[in-house]
Amino acid sequence: MSDLVLDISLTVNGEQVRERIEPRTTLVDFLREDLGLTGSHVGCEHGVCGSCTVRVNGEIVRGCLMLAVQCDGAKVETIEGLSDSGEVADLQAAFEQRNALQCGYCTPGMIAAAQDLLLQAKERGGVPNRDQIREHLSGNYCRCTGYHAIVDAVEAVAQARAGGKQ
Amino acid sequence: MKPAPFAYKKVRTLEEAVALLAEHKDARLLAGGQSLIATLNMRLSAPSLLIDINGIGGLDGIAHKSGTVEIGALVRHAQAERSDVVAKHAPLLARALPHIGHAAIRNCGTLGGSIAFADPAAELPACLLALDGEVDVTGPKGKRTVKAPDFFKGLFETALGPQDVLTAIRVPAASKDSRVGFAELARRHGDYAIVGLAACARADGKGNNSRLADVRLAFFGVGATPLRAKKAEAALAEGNVDAAVAALDLDPQDDVQATAAVKKHLAGVLLRRVAKQLMEARA
Numbered sequence: 050m051s052d053l054v055l056d057i058s059l060t061v062n063g064e065q066v067r068e069r070i071e072p073r074t075t076l077v078d079f080l081r082e083d084l085g086l087t088g089s090h091v092g093c094e095h096g097v098c099g100s101c102t103v104r105v106n107g108e109i110v111r112g113c114l115m116l117a118v119q120c121d122g123a124k125v126e127t128i129e130g131l132s133d134s135g136e137v138a139d140l141q142a143a144f145e146q147r148n149a150l151q152c153g154y155c156t157p158g159m160i161a162a163a164q165d166l167l168l169q170a171k172e173r174g175g176v177p178n179r180d181q182i183r184e185h186l187s188g189n190y191c192r193c194t195g196y197h198a199i200v201d202a203v204e205a206v207a208q209a210r211a212g213g214k215q
Numbered sequence: 216m217k218p219a220p221f222a223y224k225k226v227r228t229l230e231e232a233v234a235l236l237a238e239h240k241d242a243r244l245l246a247g248g249q250s251l252i253a254t255l256n257m258r259l260s261a262p263s264l265l266i267d268i269n270g271i272g273g274l275d276g277i278a279h280k281s282g283t284v285e286i287g288a289l290v291r292h293a294q295a296e297r298s299d300v301v302a303k304h305a306p307l308l309a310r311a312l313p314h315i316g317h318a319a320i321r322n323c324g325t326l327g328g329s330i331a332f333a334d335p336a337a338e339l340p341a342c343l344l345a346l347d348g349e350v351d352v353t354g355p356k357g358k359r360t361v362k363a364p365d366f367f368k369g370l371f372e373t374a375l376g377p378q379d380v381l382t383a384i385r386v387p388a389a390s391k392d393s394r395v396g397f398a399e400l401a402r403r404h405g406d407y408a409i410v411g412l413a414a415c416a417r418a419d420g421k422g423n424n425s426r427l428a429d430v431r432l433a434f435f436g437v438g439a440t441p442l443r444a445k446k447a448e449a450a451l452a453e454g455n456v457d458a459a460v461a462a463l464d465l466d467p468q469d470d471v472q473a474t475a476a477v478k479k480h481l482a483g484v485l486l487r488r489v490a491k492q493l494m495e496a497r498a
Contacts, residue, residue, distance in 0.1 A: 116248070165318060
């Protein structure tokens, strides 16, 4: 009936993946340990810190609060995919220019969450303000920067993408 | 690999889920997983089987029918947040939803899961109590409906039996004279509340002469379950906010976030904010 080992098939960063896993494997552990995609980080492992944020079927999720088995048939995108495709290149450049990272541990999750906000804003046709940026990134801890530089970077990219000056 | 080993079964029907719950006494249902998987990771919970109910059809709808808004148990918080039906006919839920967790959590977490888990500091149980809503439950003996005041029994304890599946929640649709209010204080937006308040009322009369009737205040984060503050409700219906604050008879315990005294003070602060929202005409 139900097994302690299951086969799953999914797309990760555009590549078809088939793996045999234990149901108890969280998505972020699967990405890091089975696929070697260590860009998604493991922080608190109970949904508080946001460092494991990845995209599943176009929506950001906590990689530690989803099981890999739940992603059978899904389309998963990690920071490696977002980075290689160039989708977040402007965010990455803005983070670097504005010192929006120090140790960098939170950065992959922070970029994924920021990109999620910017995509939503594009759909609605508006530019998110600083309060909205802070609210959308509220689920991502950064212990280095104090957040101001991160909000600066995301705001600059939001304006640039909407056609303003960076 | 943090959780203890468990088997996994994705079911397609409610009957399958109920039968598996009967067969495996320590099985747990997996819906959004946003509380369950955290407890698995910390090994606070070690079930032998996870029954994934996400493949059951018909549990993810939002419908306005015969004076109520019915929301399927598998509706995600983000889905409800985007819903025009919720915005128009369930304005208290619309106000509360953005406070639930963070964007990534609202994409996964379900309304049914939040109600069934019944965290004492969670938003939706308090909304359900304030609105005098109800939940649909399917168990070994079939389907039944439980009213909100009978549903929340104690700390993480509800009227759900070990083989029950919560399938939908239902709240009365708002009418023209409905007033709602919601406020919470949390250390960080999206965290569980230190104290929160969900409220609704009916405007009695028109314009500046309007008064509030049927005031219902449901506080959360101040006890084992969401709690009505009935004395304060009566005072607020009389139009006296100061008396309502003075009549608050909550008895919170100290917790990791705040002392009982701080929580009591904050409950009064929230009551003043929510009273203002209730007295504003509905936009």
